[in-house]
Amino acid sequence: MSQEEEKAKLFVTRLLSNPTLLTLNPLQKEDQIMSFMEINADQLKPTLSSNAFFPGQSWFNIHNLLVKTLRLLIDESLIPGIQRQLYDKIDFRFISILRQQNWPQEKIKEEVLNFIKNIISSPDGRRDFSGSYNAISRQIVDKYINSIFDDHSYIHFELTKVQRLKMSKEEVKDMINTSLLLRPAIYVFSSSMNKDSSSGIITQNFAEKVEESLIKKIPSLPGPLVKSAIRSNLSFEDHKYLQATARLTSIINSMARSFKADMKIDRGASSPEKSWFSIARKNYKYFGWDIKMLDELFRFSAENNW
Amino acid sequence: MQSKIKNFVESIVILAILLVLIQTFLEDYAVLAGWSWNFRKILIFTGVGFDLFFSIEFLIRFFSALMQKKGSIYFMEGKGWIDFLASIPLLVLNSGPAFFAIITGSGFFFGMGGLLNILKIIKAIRIARVLRLLRILKIFRQIKHTGSVMAQRHVAKITTLSITSFVFTLLVFSIFSSLISLPSAEGKFIDNQKASISSFLENVKSENLSLSASNFSDYEEDLLIIKNNGQTIYSRYDNPFYATVFGPGDFQYFKTTEYEFFFDVRELAQIHATNNILFFLVVVMSVLVFLIYYSPHFALTVTDPIHVMKRGFLETDYNLEVEIPNSYKNDDIYKLGALYNEKYLPLKVRETDTNTGHTNLSMDDFEDLFK
Numbered sequence: 001m002s003q004e005e006e007k008a009k010l011f012v013t014r015l016l017s018n019p020t021l022l023t024l025n026p027l028q029k030e031d032q033i034m035s036f037m038e039i040n041a042d043q044l045k046p047t048l049s050s051n052a053f054f055p056g057q058s059w060f061n062i063h064n065l066l067v068k069t070l071r072l073l074i075d076e077s078l079i080p081g082i083q084r085q086l087y088d089k090i091d092f093r094f095i096s097i098l099r100q101q102n103w104p105q106e107k108i109k110e111e112v113l114n115f116i117k118n119i120i121s122s123p124d125g126r127r128d129f130s131g132s133y134n135a136i137s138r139q140i141v142d143k144y145i146n147s148i149f150d151d152h153s154y155i156h157f158e159l160t161k162v163q164r165l166k167m168s169k170e171e172v173k174d175m176i177n178t179s180l181l182l183r184p185a186i187y188v189f190s191s192s193m194n195k196d197s198s199s200g201i202i203t204q205n206f207a208e209k210v211e212e213s214l215i216k217k218i219p220s221l222p223g224p225l226v227k228s229a230i231r232s233n234l235s236f237e238d239h240k241y242l243q244a245t246a247r248l249t250s251i252i253n254s255m256a257r258s259f260k261a262d263m264k265i266d267r268g269a270s271s272p273e274k275s276w277f278s279i280a281r282k283n284y285k286y287f288g289w290d291i292k293m294l295d296e297l298f299r300f301s302a303e304n305n306w
Numbered sequence: 307m308q309s310k311i312k313n314f315v316e317s318i319v320i321l322a323i324l325l326v327l328i329q330t331f332l333e334d335y336a337v338l339a340g341w342s343w344n345f346r347k348i349l350i351f352t353g354v355g356f357d358l359f360f361s362i363e364f365l366i367r368f369f370s371a372l373m374q375k376k377g378s379i380y381f382m383e384g385k386g387w388i389d390f391l392a393s394i395p396l397l398v399l400n401s402g403p404a405f406f407a408i409i410t411g412s413g414f415f416f417g418m419g420g421l422l423n424i425l426k427i428i429k430a431i432r433i434a435r436v437l438r439l440l441r442i443l444k445i446f447r448q449i450k451h452t453g454s455v456m457a458q459r460h461v462a463k464i465t466t467l468s469i470t471s472f473v474f475t476l477l478v479f480s481i482f483s484s485l486i487s488l489p490s491a492e493g494k495f496i497d498n499q500k501a502s503i504s505s506f507l508e509n510v511k512s513e514n515l516s517l518s519a520s521n522f523s524d525y526e527e528d529l530l531i532i533k534n535n536g537q538t539i540y541s542r543y544d545n546p547f548y549a550t551v552f553g554p555g556d557f558q559y560f561k562t563t564e565y566e567f568f569f570d571v572r573e574l575a576q577i578h579a580t581n582n583i584l585f586f587l588v589v590v591m592s593v594l595v596f597l598i599y600y601s602p603h604f605a606l607t608v609t610d611p612i613h614v615m616k617r618g619f620l621e622t623d624y625n626l627e628v629e630i631p632n633s634y635k636n637d638d639i640y641k642l643g644a645l646y647n648e649k650y651l652p653l654k655v656r657e658t659d660t661n662t663g664h665t666n667l668s669m670d671d672f673e674d675l676f677k
Contacts, residue, residue, distance in 0.1 A: 018671055036667040043669055258623065266617065268610025269626035278627055282652040
């Protein structure tokens with residue numbers, strides 16, 4: 001490691017050790033520090049360009065070095081975290097149900113892990129993956145699927161009767177969790193894709209191409225799972241036949257992206273998830289979400305004070 | 307160091323406030339319970355001590371404010387007028403004269419029938435002591451339910467207004483009723499005694515003096531002593547009993563050309579003490595209700611929604627909605643909260659979702675970033 005890399009590592013480590021970042025997931029920490037460096041560039045530039053740090057280097061180079069170092073440091077905790085999620089929290093037996101044949105789980109997990117490493121090599125992929133990572137870490141899917149299966153209302157009907165998932169509750173959870181992990185695949189296949197940058201929605205043509213490419217890359221993945229993951233980036237407003245799992249994946253990924261474990265809920269404020277669903281109900285057209293699903297999830301969050 | 311001394315002094319003042327409340331209650335309770343004069347005398351002395359302490363405290367605060375040319379600010383906005391009313395008038399009109407009467411060994415201020423109206427005014431002014439209760443707000447400020455200055459100010463305002471109104475109504479009414487001689491237990495008592503004395507003076511012309519005195523004592527249960535030209539011709543109790551049980555305010559004194567009469571007025575004092583305790587409890591309850599019930603209610607229905615909205619405006623990733631209770635949904639603040647929930651937050655979420663570059667980290671969060 002060069003002297004400059006050493007200095008960059010020290011500097012980034014100092015940033016990462018800030019107590020305000022303690023409860024964030026690795027990708028949220030990264031996001032915060034990236035924004036911090038952008039916003040405070042004018043203050044950081046003179047000192048970091050001085051002899052004590054990176055003499056003779058342009059801010060562009062310094063910034064790039066810091067970002068690269070930051071990602072390396074984040075990956076040190078992120079990748080083991082993803083491994084834990086894949087190997088400990090998700091059971092891939094549901095794939096056998098979808099494919100109607102047995103498939104070695106370990107091999108799929110390995111392929112998926114390698115693919116996720118690809119996803120998180122792109123900045124947009126990392127940003128989107130943050131929601132998926134949070135959702136699985138915090139077991140958000142689990143609690144909502146439990147409520148959905150207890151309630152037997154709209155979402156349950158969509159999952160079991162419309163999408164015709166012949167799976168147990170636990171298998172549905174695993175399918176949605178895997179769908180969450182693969183959702184940012186769109187960023188692997190194109191960095192300048194047909195995506196509405198404001199709402200995160202892509203076109204159907206692009207989605208189909210990504211699905212094809214993904215199945216080619218990981219042939220063990222069943223089509224319905226790939227569709228559920230990739231089409232979670234489509235708008236339900238324009239695609240009324242979107243799979244229920246895709247709609248849920250989209251909603252949960254967005255919700256979990258803003259999830260903060262240590263958030264102080266002030267007296268007089270609604271709970272975080274209830275607030276999120278309530279706002280999402282007003283923005284459902286903009287983000288292409290299913291309003292009926294949002295209504296039901298809002299009800300669960302309100303009833304359980306989530 | 308200076309702030310440590312200041313905090314220490316403030317702690318002593320707070321302790322004194324708590325103690326003076328207990329002392330105020332005990333002073334009246336002692337009369338009601340018939341505690342011995344020696345014990346009640348100690349309470350009167352402590353009362354003088356407290357009034358002196360608070361008078362000095364007021365003068366220090368006031369002159370300190372004057373030195374900084376903030377005299378009027380301290381007096382009006384800093385509630386210096388409460389400090390004033392709860393100290394100097396009490397010392398001058400109530401505890402000071404009582405103390406003077408005790409140490410000079412005279413019952414001048416207590417037993418003089420002619421000064422009864424003035425004494426009633428003094429007793430009424432004593433009620434101003436309850437103003438000291440308002441200083442409890444200073445203690446409660448440290449265990450506030452919310453960090454909102456507005457909530458503290460509003461609760462302090464409403465408490466001050468209601469307690470001051472109550473106390474001043476009592477005060478003015480007491481003074482006014484004394485001046486226009488409204489019917490009272492005290493007046494009736496004096497009239498009865500005067501009539502009894504007249505009757506005795508009539509009887510004594512035709513009867514033996516000691517027989518008349520004996521008959522008078524049988525008829526008038528409150529009669530303690532009759533003196534004829536300085537000689538005691540009747541006494542209900544012996545002198546040690548008077549010394550132990552009776553204080554200067556416990557008897558009423560009448561004088562004619564030949565005779566002096568002492569009447570037991572402890573029952574009357576107990577009626578006053580009962581009233582005083584009632585007023586004291588009303589004030590304590592009012593303050594407690596304002597602080598324990600109204601203060602959280604104000605915080606919940608006014609400052610909390612404001613705080614939630616303020617955080618939402620200031621912090622990019624704080625998107626919690628204002629919780630709108632059904633029973634208060636028509637309040638202006640909750641109508642505003644509904645607009646915040648319905649209009650502002652959805653727009654904010656769209657805006658922050660599209661723009662990266664939001665963080666709550668600032669340069670101030672790092673002490674030695676470049677070390």
